[in-house]
Amino acid sequence: MDESPGSRRLCSRRRFRAEGTASNAERRRLSLLLGSMSLSPSKTLSSNRNLKNNDLSTVSFQDWFARLEKRAEGASSEDPSLPAIKLLEFFRGMACSDQISRSQSAETDAGGIANFDTSKSQFVSQTMARMQAVGDAEAGLWVRYWCSKGFF
Numbered sequence: 286m287d288e289s290p291g292s293r294r295l296c297s298r299r300r301f302r303a304e305g306t307a308s309n310a311e312r313r314r315l316s317l318l319l320g321s322m323s324l325s326p327s328k329t330l331s332s333n334r335n336l337k338n339n340d341l342s343t344v345s346f347q348d349w350f351a352r353l354e355k356r357a358e359g360a361s362s363e364d365p366s367l368p369a370i371k372l373l374e375f376f377r378g379m380a381c382s383d384q385i386s387r388s389q390s391a392e393t394d395a396g397g398i399a400n401f402d403t404s405k406s407q408f409v410s411q412t413m414a415r416m417q418a419v420g421d422a423e424a425g426l427w428v429r430y431w432c433s434k435g436f437f
Contacts, residue, residue: 350380 344352354377357370364370390401407414 346383350376
């Protein structure tokens with residue numbers, strides 16, 4: 286990924302971190318969040334004693350969505366262990382967009398979401414121009430917080 290100010294792109298990863306062996310709703314939230322960043326799961330997790338490297342695995346968006354659909358079969362939208370079921374139709378639309386964009390070789394992120402170029406914003410905003418990409422350190426803070434709240 287090119288990190289020069291004029292070509293910095295947000296959400297450049299096409300792969301998502303998905304649930305590992307445990308079936309934890311918060312782990313899926315982390316999967317979606319971390320999946321949009323260029324992060325190393327082992328580096329992010331190594332600083333968290335509550336998590337092991339195999340707690341999160343890397344899968345394609347299509348695989349992640351297929352797992353979500355399978356888990357949602359027969360489940361209630363009020364199931365507290367699977368809050369993503371409330372957004373199933375949203376994710377289904379993303380999965381369709383992802384499939385279409387991949388068939389057309391379009392430059393999109395997972396879920397068919399367009400890449401964003403921030404060069405004009407950086408031109409008019411010094412703050413925006415100085416911003417760094419979200420990385421392992423920030424993800425580590427989120428994971429540490431979620432661990433402290435018992436999400437893992």
